[in-house]
Amino acid sequence: MTSTASKTQDLRERQQKYLIPSLSSMLYYGDEPIAVDHAKDQYLWDVEGNRYLDFFGGILTVSIGHCNDEVVAATVEQMKRTGHTSTLYLNEITLKVAEKIAEITPGRLQHSFFSNSGTEADETALMAARVYTGNTDIIALRHAYSGRSSAMMSMTAHSNWKLGGVYDGTIKHVRSPNMYRRPDGMSEAAYLDFLVEDFEDFLATCTDGKIAAFMAEPIQGVGGFGVVPKDYFKRILPLVKAAGGVLIIDEVQTGWGRTGRYWCGIEHWGVEPDIMTFAKGIANGAPVGCTVMTPEIAEAMGGLTLSTYGGNPVSMAQAYATIQYIEKHKLWENAETQGDSLRAYMDDQGAKHDFIGDVRGMGLMQAFEMVHPGTKTPDPARANALIQAARKRGLLIGKGGRYGNVNRIAPHLNVSADDMTKGLELLGQSLADIA
Numbered sequence: 001m002t003s004t005a006s007k008t009q010d011l012r013e014r015q016q017k018y019l020i021p022s023l024s025s026m027l028y029y030g031d032e033p034i035a036v037d038h039a040k041d042q043y044l045w046d047v048e049g050n051r052y053l054d055f056f057g058g059i060l061t062v063s064i065g066h067c068n069d070e071v072v073a074a075t076v077e078q079m080k081r082t083g084h085t086s087t088l089y090l091n092e093i094t095l096k097v098a099e100k101i102a103e104i105t106p107g108r109l110q111h112s113f114f115s116n117s118g119t120e121a122d123e124t125a126l127m128a129a130r131v132y133t134g135n136t137d138i139i140a141l142r143h144a145y146s147g148r149s150s151a152m153m154s155m156t157a158h159s160n161w162k163l164g165g166v167y168d169g170t171i172k173h174v175r176s177p178n179m180y181r182r183p184d185g186m187s188e189a190a191y192l193d194f195l196v197e198d199f200e201d202f203l204a205t206c207t208d209g210k211i212a213a214f215m216a217e218p219i220q221g222v223g224g225f226g227v228v229p230k231d232y233f234k235r236i237l238p239l240v241k242a243a244g245g246v247l248i249i250d251e252v253q254t255g256w257g258r259t260g261r262y263w264c265g266i267e268h269w270g271v272e273p274d275i276m277t278f279a280k281g282i283a284n285g286a287p288v289g290c291t292v293m294t295p296e297i298a299e300a301m302g303g304l305t306l307s308t309y310g311g312n313p314v315s316m317a318q319a320y321a322t323i324q325y326i327e328k329h330k331l332w333e334n335a336e337t338q339g340d341s342l343r344a345y346m347d348d349q350g351a352k353h354d355f356i357g358d359v360r361g362m363g364l365m366q367a368f369e370m371v372h373p374g375t376k377t378p379d380p381a382r383a384n385a386l387i388q389a390a391r392k393r394g395l396l397i398g399k400g401g402r403y404g405n406v407n408r409i410a411p412h413l414n415v416s417a418d419d420m421t422k423g424l425e426l427l428g429q430s431l432a433d434i435a
């Protein structure tokens with residue numbers, strides 16, 4: 001493959017000149033950038049003509065393949081019909097998406113507020129919880145990622161994603177369940193007891209006993225795909241309710257069938273959130289954020305609030321086409337089947353390579369945690385090396401985690417068995433390259 005050719009170099013130089021430096025320093029994982037020419041279905045081509053099988057989907061956002069024909073057709077049709085009117089007028093397409101969300105989300109979630117990003121969806125959730133409960137404190141999990149507004153940087157619990165130094169002191173973080181890094185020798189049951197006791201103690205010592213909400217991702221995305229223990233939410237929920245709070249579940253990465261079997265990740269844990277947030281995969285790459293809540297919370301949010309582009313008909317057409325496509329093809333089933341193949345292969349590789357400390361995830365959301373062999377010491381250089389080796393072989397994967405040592409793998413929800421086989425072959429070769 002071409003490494004750095006003139007076209008990419010030219011774009012790179014223009015980026016360095018006109019975009020802020022942080023965008024170029026973090027995103028390439030220290031390697032050369034990929035300059036995208038075009039993308040279709042599972043593949044992406046760079047301006048040098050190299051083709052990549054995409055197993056990261058623009059950070060779990062391209063849910064049903066690049067430039068999916070049905071989404072493109074719905075977008076074009078809507079653009080010709082009405083581009084933008086604001087929420088001052090009724091647009092049926094927005095209502096169709098809201099109806100669908102009420103239908104497919106668990107429990108009594110019914111009323112949606114649309115915005116443009118996960119950040120805004122989470123901001124809205126906090127506002128709704130505070131207005132409804134009359135309380136202000138929010139409890140979040142360490143290693144969470146919630147976005148880039150001031151409040152969402154306060155929610156985010158990774159120091160490297162917090163810029164500006166002004167944080168909301170009413171947002172507090174408890175221990176994040178991390179099965180791999182739990183104290184040595186502690187059973188899952190004992191760890192769960194420990195987390196629940198710590199939560200209880202936290203409420204009693206770090207709040208005035210009243211909270212507006214507890215907010216969590218069922219599987220932390222940026223946090224490195226750690227899967228919350230089975231009974232965690234069931235055990236925490238009564239504590240949250242006793243403190244007057246509501247449960248907010250952030251499904252920005254886990255929603256839309258990603259975790260397999262269900263539409264929403266939290267359904268695996270059998271609890272009903274009071275508020276849920278979506279973005280990323282909801283519209284296959286169009287900027288859509290959604291906060292859905294129960295009728296009584298929506299009722300309490302009686303004041304004025306508006307997002308100019310929220311519920312924009314073109315973005316909504318993309319969301320509706322994406323949801324219809326997922327539903328028509330029952331992609332939660334494909335996520336489970338292909339996710340099982342991915343996981344089985346990754347487990348095999350984990351047994352083969354001593355630098356893979358942990359394999360974890362659900363459905364089409366799986367990760368390797370890279371460590372120094374024989375220890376649990378994080379090895380971020382190895383995670384970077386895997387990304388680069390995979391890229392050289394034509395496979396795109398991602399990374400994350402508190403130490404930047406977790407490789408995140410998340411093919412599109414409609415990945416075919418053939419593309420999965422091809423991707424696994426490339427993944428295996430890339431692991432052998434870095435062994």
Ligand SMILES: Cc1ncc(COP(=O)(O)O)c(C=O)c1O
Binds near residue numbers: 145217251253
């Ligand atoms: C779980 C989660 N919540 C919220 C966000 C913020 O979304 P956005 O980048 O669209 O503002 C992200 C982004 O990665 C996320 O992963």
